[in-house]
Amino acid sequence: MPAARFVRRMLGRGSGGANDGSLDIPAPAAGAAPPAAGAAASSVYEAPADFTDASSLDSGGKEPIGEAVAFGEKEAVRAAVSQGTALEEEAQQGDQGAAEADGVRSPVQPRNAGFLRSFSNVVCIIIGTGCLQIPYAFAKTGWIGIIILFLSAFIGSYTGVLAIRCLYYQGPMGQRLHSFPQIGRAAFGRVGQYVTQFFNYTYTLGATCLYIILSGQFIYDMLSTLGVGVPQKVWMIIVTVVMWIPVALLKEMSEAAIMAIFGLLASIAVILICTVMSVVKPYTVMYPNSPAPDHHAALGAGIPIALSSIVFSFAGTVVYPHVEESMRKPKQWPMVVYAAMGFCAVFYLMIGVSGYWAYGDLVVSPVLDSIPRGAPATVGKILITVHVIIASPILLLSLFLDIEKQWRITAERLGKKREFLVRLVYRTAIVAAVCGVSLAIPYFSDFLGLISSISCVTMYAMVPIICYLKLFGHRIAPWYEKIWMVVVLAISSVACVWGSIDSIKNLIKDVQGSK
Template sequence: MDTRSSTNIEPPPSSVKTSFLKTCFNGINALSGIGLLSIPYALAQGGWLSLIVFLTIAVICFYTGLLLQRCMDSSSLVHTYPDIGAHAFGRKGRFIVAAIMYVELYLVAIDFLILEGDNLHKLFPAVSFRLGTLHIGGQQAFVLAATLAVLPTTWFRNLNLLAYVAAGGALASVILIGAVLWVGVLDGVGFHERGRLVHWAGLPSTMSLYSFCFSGHAVFPMLYTGMKDRKRLPMITLNLPSSSVAAKVAIYSTLVNPLTKYALMLAPVAEATESALGVSNSAVLGALVRTGLVVGTTVVAQAVPFFADVVGLTGALFGCTTTMLLPCLCYLRVRSKIGGVIKTGLETAACLAILAVGAVIVGFGTYSSVKQIHQRLR
């Protein structure tokens, strides 16, 4: 039975295929930037030994990325992440995977707006805007400005166009890393051994933030399916873990990064929404749907402007689920249903171990993030 026909929440893949180079730009843009920006805070929360957790999560996400690729290659009907859920668990699997994936991507888009508002407000604390009789200042003003900046990029309907925006994001990430190294090595700031070796109370938040660094799995199937030649790109999960000119370059690269990634994160959500509403073939109605989604992220970003806590919740509850739990569960199920796949006890043990680690991060990380958000809103 074709499980793809059981629900209409996921659109068919775009007929416009992307080249290997453009797919690389989209992939790097999906993975680099925001995770890198959250690592210093995560280290401060968990201590230097938390880098062991970082490397462990990196290895796990590398492996689960390969599991997703195996699931996609096991059937010609599998093109998206919800398709993987349907292939493994039928209609319910599709719905659960789609719901988790779209909520995660929507929260990531919200995180981008919060980050942009925070950074711009710190750079220009006295700036405010006036809309008629309405005076808007502080972080809220910059969140609205960021919304207007990213809105046109969300109207692009294929990955070929998004690749040009993604190229800017990839370049901004490279410049950011180079600028930070320049400040540390050549500007006299240096790299000093500070902070605690381990901070047990902060580890739940640290694990959540590290999980967010590698939460690109929800976008990978879309990028993989959209390639002209899928054999050229193995599904590998990577992340690019003052008053001087270099410091200013680093700051402005930080500002550019979220703006170039927003549309890519929102694209799967927008396509699914358009498909569900039956407006996939209308550019005008599609633009209206995407505008509505953007407005929704802006409202939430204004209501809960706590970047680290929202990122932690996204990484723990949704990011960890899409990068650790779902790939292992779907792969074990698909492997048991089809032939031609080598079954080993070591592979099963690895999946079960990842499921255990993921469950711990989801439980403790989600509790810690929700608790901190609740305390801030009181």
């Protein structure tokens, strides 16, 4: 029996034949980079059956393996299928095999996260401060914002799956990539790596700046009413110091699991508070003698900037490689990302519809400033501040893991004491720089629009699709999927350019108005 037929019978058809929610990794396109050099036969990366398409076991998708497949190799495939995926072991083999050629052992994240922990990590990053912008986005677009919301969720789910496929583009005999910059380099060389790094780091650091601005603003608003005269910028510095503690101590994504769950619960509570207060105390009840706010079915002029804001509310793509890398059963990744997007979409719909219905075109961002002052608003601000302090270390950790893998900041290479010192110093320097930028641009709404327009939209939708097509070739996707990709790229481009222009104009007005 030819080897290709044997493998297909053992693994089943990976593209459309299995309905277990696993990722289907197609064969690399012609001209794609070969497996990592120096990986000996005893330590090659064997992609788990859960991520393998039968066609990817052909050489470059062209020539079958033929009878050159040894009996022992067939037995290894059979064992992988029968026993499930031992991805932690396999990922370590791939990383170590490539690194041993340079005499350095790459850091490998332990795969011990289950579905709930992975789901919590993703949702904690996705759901948060962005939810406070949803009613304001609806005010920019009208009720058509509901369609934009679900469209953004679907795009995020699709590109989240594509992004992880790109990590395994080398197929069963190659090394798994670790981050978006590595995907960019595999697809477009050093230029692709640097461009991807720019957007990746801009989003991560920009979102952290946004968290610091928002939490400092909330603490100042709450305590100033009690007579505490501490300036908002001082609170922003204090928040940064509190966030720095877990940033300095956490080393792996799996260590942030408990923080992610608490952050998730805090965000859900904030959304419920805003939803209930919007229904109970709409604008017409708060101000019975004032004209009712306006509501619109659709406002075309505000769609681009609103789209970029809604996309920010679903963004978390830069963290996905590290979350998937920590999963005990990586075949569950599609279920994790689709469940997380669906979960967030439902709660965003609640706060968006209720907030826009209650306050119409007079709603402000964040929406907590629209609901009546009192205990509910105060509790909501406290909870969102807690979430921000929890989510920021998780977001920054994805950046730090990229840096530490790229520069090989490991205990094996530097020693435990030196590795800890290097990690502490450079992480502290980055956090301090982020704090400095936050102090210079304390404008929440427009800063959010700028960050999401420039980097968030790019990393959320454009980079996964472009790199996927480059790594696997356009022939891998059916015609209707190609049309969908073109539509997503067109929408993303418009949102990126138009949203950036509007955000920059608004920021200029903010700066001029504050003088």
